[in-house]
Amino acid sequence: MSLPRVTYSNIGVDFSPVHDHLDRLIPDFERDVLGKEWKTAFATNQPQRFASPIDPTLALGLFPSTSASDIDAAVQAAKNGAAIWNNSTVAERLDFAARWYKVLEEDKYQLGLAALYEVGKSRLEAIGEAEEAVDMLEFYPEELRKNNGYVRPMNELIEKETATSVLRPYGVFAVIAPFNFPVALSIGMIVGALLGGNSVVYKPSPECQLTGLLIAEGLRKAGLPDGVFNIVLGDGEVGRQLAQHKGVDGVAFTGSHKTGMSIFRNMANGPWMKPVIAEMGGKNPAYVTKNADIARAAQGVVRSAFGLQGQKCSACSVVYVDEDVKDEFIQEFKKFAETIAVGDPRKRETFMGPLYNSGTVERFKSAIEEVSQKGTIHYGGTPLGDDFPANYFVGALAEMPGPSRLTKDEFFMPFVVLRSVKDLKEGLAEGNDVSYGLAAGVYSRDQSEVQFFLDNAQAGVLYANRASGATTGAWPGAQPFCGWKGTGVSGKGGLGTWFIPQFMREQSHTIMTV
Template identity: 65%
Template sequence: MTDTLPRVTYSNIGADFSPLHAFLDREIPAFQAGMSGKTWATPFATGPVAAVASPIDPALDLGRFPVSTEADVKAAIASARKGAAVWNKASLDERLAFAARWRAALDEAKYRLGIAALFEVGKSRIEAIGEADEAVDMLDYYPGELKANAGYRREMIEMVPGETAVSVQRPYGVFAVVAPFNFPVALSVGMLCGALLTGNAVVYKPSPECQLTGLLLAETLRKAGLPEGVFNIVLGGAAVGEALTTDPGIDGVVFTGSHKTGMSIFRHMATRPWMRPVIAEMGGKNPAYVTKHADIERAAAGVARSAYGLQGQKCSACSVVYVDNAVKERFVEAFRAFVAKLQVGDPRDGATFMGPLYNDAAAARFIAAMAEARAGGRVLLGGERIADLPGNYFAPALVEMDGPSRLTREELFMPFLVLRGVDGLEAALAEGNDVSYGLSAGIFSQDQGEISHFLAHAEAGVLYANRASGATTGAWPGGQPFCGWKGTGVGGKGGLGTWYLPQFMHEQSHTIMTV
């Protein structure tokens, strides 16, 4: 029975996952056999069909998927507008009932969804199943917030006798939901929750290489029983995304991806007759700080897990570590020892911690970053291609740079960590804050004064202290609101927290005088 298997929460790294691995030993080959060579179809994707290969092995066929034409996108938006005419008026109880049905469908499908992410992204088993568990928990947390806040309805003050006033939140109408490749289950479900639970209809576009996961998610929504037209899916790459997010039939966009693409959506919205909401998370350059008062073994484990989990392809991945020069040599020694125990290989293997880079473009960026590090700094660990594996597999890299550079400021999205030796936390924070992003940051120190200083001065929305499970990663619904500052996000409210859902609604006040 799957309900007896251990859950994965990113934080419970010490749990006994052997029953889960025994289950996956059977399920992964069965899933692979079922998907190989399959041709998928969906109403709003009638264009050419193309085969998609897994990053695990270019010879591994994930199936054949059609592309949405411009006419398909228009038709999906028209369908959503018809669905919105019904769902925009749905009561709080109706939306909560839908959420309960969707949660049940997601829970039933979560292992298939996790395994699909393993094949499509190259995630390790634990990362992939953890993502699916996170998605199910979202359907506990967000409906709970919606119910606890009575749909965000508030009674207002009575200005004169006989006059009542209330603040209500109303859906915008139709949201475009544009998902990234790296968390095709959890990030898709989170954004869909935001739109659907608040009464909006959606047109959803998964990442072009994660269409299998997107279509499996669509099946869970079909089982959950939304009114016709409320959920619609289109397939394709950047051209389809641009057609979707720029269409005048869209009332808002929720997007996770690159800063460049996110800002292009904002610029387009600024040309419209009035601004529509854009809820965007646009990457990160996430530092960790190891002070001279740190537990060095804990710091090495936490930094390595955040730097190299999912091959560093997380917006919250630790990509720079500032280490006090007084403990730098000890940290490097402990870090090397920890990383030596991490297995790089095929994610179908239960012992694998780190799989392949996502595609050839990611591999090229990694190779270029290594060349840049060799020219301007020192390679302390890794960076070489693993030649006996069929995909883009590389040993995780640790490099040391003597000063700030592109490698310490730009998002790289790869298993590439820059070490900077510093004299004191103050200097480290000044440099770590001097970037365009502001998603997450972490500190390792046993000095409470240093921790308090970090919490008060780190310019990021998600802060961690002394977290061995991940220096800068591991947010969970209801546990760590995931809010990007500066160039990472907008609106100052993040996912996984109490203020996420209201962003998908606009306020309306109702004042009524009794006559």
């Protein structure tokens, strides 16, 4: 069946065939996949019930958790697998990637639905994420292929001497994934480690264990030597024990700044520094100048702020608007925001679903209360109503009179702060004055302003004049996703050229012919 391909930016496409297909799949998924009791080798503790954020009465399934001895066993299995996979050829890794690509292409709608139920994503957000994962299995293997497996001849200084640079695997990588993109971010880190020749111990988010286990099933179907891929289940304590395990040679992590930095510091405390590949959130400002297409700017900010309920590391959560067009921007924002549907993400018309958990609900309420006392709420911020569970809210646009924790801290919710500024320069000065540096966007029809933004924004992912999203929508091979400052640790990001080499270390081979 040929269906339109869903990405994060092709907003003008008619996705009716996709929705028709999902109308047929959703009842079967609820009947055949949800509510099961799962078992896996390295999770032997008693299973627990997990519910969907869509509806607390909807059981995702019963999932066991991993004990300390299970972690030891999983890491030992990975070390056994590494003895084989560390020495695999580039051709063997590429053959595996081609098999996994075919499996993901077949399974993408099931994986997307798992993300819909576990995270509360809208249909198109969920299927778009699965499509992104499929594209990773095209882009990253091609990078490995065209770079000759990262083997490169070097300068020959004397006759009969050859010198070669070779990137080689570290050994065993722990992959610790977040809740908000349980398919794409998990698969991205896993494929980076595996194509780099490492074995993997993977821990999905505790609320996204269904997605994690379905990914593991797909890898089993794709075929890997025993021990090369292993999955553990559980809460943050399981992740901490895994990251600190002496048998782990590197950690790939996506999540909060606090947790990521604790992993980084721990990996620096041993007899040698072990690699950490981390993406740790963002504040992601947008800038609207007096020369902007205001309607386009409002649409881009709404989509980036309210898509996935603002629970993206690249979600726009603060917008700096030229004082001359502030009132017009607020009106256009409200006009467009009122057109998006908030509700049950199983429905085809829904753009924005529930907040993820009670902690997010409390943060949202606290922010609304703070603005009520110190600023102005221009739009939303209210519960959806009695017909919905308590974690459904209308996203909020709030204006604050000056910098505050609301303009500096990451909150991971559908809440965007407006700041009125004299010009782009003033806005950038304030927008750069944060610990994060993931994404930023600008709206202006003045090319000199766009260039000033590109030259001065302190973030790794920059956009200009995007109606599909002010700060969101990165895609494999198109927008490398690199965190600056407190967002990242290496100065290199995912989705781009320099991702796989981070999972490898350089070795030079100098050989004399005798």
